[in-house]
Amino acid sequence: MSNNPAGAVSGKVTDTQAEPLPGATIKLSGVNNPAPTRMAVSDAGGRYHFPGVEPGGYEIVVQMEGFSTFTDRNVRVTIDHTTVVNAVLSPAHMG
Numbered sequence: 003m004s005n006n007p008a009g010a011v012s013g014k015v016t017d018t019q020a021e022p023l024p025g026a027t028i029k030l031s032g033v034n035n036p037a038p039t040r041m042a043v044s045d046a047g048g049r050y051h052f053p054g055v056e057p058g059g060y061e062i063v064v065q066m067e068g069f070s071t072f073t074d075r076n077v078r079v080t081i082d083h084t085t086v087v088n089a090v091l092s093p094a095h096m097g
Contacts, residue, residue: 007081012051013088015044015064015072022048023091026066033059033075055079064089 015026026044035058042050057079064072069091079085 006054006056008054008056009079009081010051010053010084011055011060011062011077011079011087012049012084013086015048015050015066015089015091017069018090018092022046023066023069024048026050026064026069026089026091028052028089029063029065030055030077031061031063032056033061035059057081062087062089064091066091068094070094 011030015023017023024044024046028042028050029039030052031039040052044050060077060079061075062077072089072091074087077085077087
């Protein structure tokens with residue numbers, strides 16, 4: 003049992019056709035809390051997971067070359083709960 007109560011954040015990164023996007027960069031940053039920014043990269047199935055996240059408010063930014071950036075500034079993490087944030091990335095408009 004951990005002395006630091008924590009939650010987790012996980013989800014899936016897909017394109018607008020619901021196809022998984024491996025290799026996307028996911029940044030988890032604290033909003034009005036001092037939690038350090040954490041980074042992950044989506045796996046072959048487009049999935050990512052941040053374990054051991056302190057409770058509080060967070061922002062998630064998902065980026066991948068050739069796609070528009072996904073941002074969710076209203077991520078709430080609570081103790082012993084996995085907050086799911088799925089990101090759908092649209093193709094970036096070239097030109």
